[in-house]
Amino acid sequence: MTREKRIEVFILIREKMEEIADIIKENDAASDFMTTYCFGLACDEGTKDDDHPESYEFLAGYSVDDNDELNMMFKVLSHSFEAQQEEEDDDDEPTDSIEYWLKK
Numbered sequence: 001m002t003r004e005k006r007i008e009v010f011i012l013i014r015e016k017m018e019e020i021a022d023i024i025k026e027n028d029a030a031s032d033f034m035t036t037y038c039f040g041l042a043c044d045e046g047t048k049d050d051d052h053p054e055s056y057e058f059l060a061g062y063s064v065d066d067n068d069e070l071n072m073m074f075k076v077l078s079h080s081f082e083a084q085q086e087e088e089d090d091d092d093e094p095t096d097s098i099e100y101w102l103k104k
Contacts, residue, residue, distance in 0.1 A: 001041065001042075003043075006041050006043070006057055009041060010039070010041070010057070010059050013039055013059060014059065017037065017061065020035075021063075033063065034062075034063060034064050034065075034069055034073060035061075035062060035063045035064075036060075036061070036062040036063075036064070036070070036073050036074075036077070037059075037060065037061055037062070038058060038059070038060040039058060039059045039060075040056040040057065040058040040059075041056060041057055041058070042055075042056055043055040043056060043057055
């Protein structure tokens with residue numbers, strides 16, 4: 001992806017995030033709402049020995065009152081990610097096994 005295309009994509013994402021912020025304001029939920037986001041796009045294709053890009057450009061933002069709220073959100077994100085990984089691991093087990101249902 002070219003640099004110009006990445007900029008265009010980030011602008012579109014930012015506009016969507018602003019639309020979400022408007023929904024929050026229109027519903028008088030700003031004082032009750034917390035948010036965090038981070039989007040990244042690879043800037044290169046990686047090296048010959050590694051398929052992973054060497055650099056990224058990212059867009060990040062948050063709306064919280066203090067560090068405690070931000071830390072709480074990071075913990076929730078981490079917990080959610082770990083739970084999702086466990087669910088993906090469960091897919092290897094057939095649904096008719098007792099182990100599958102005990103883990104649910």
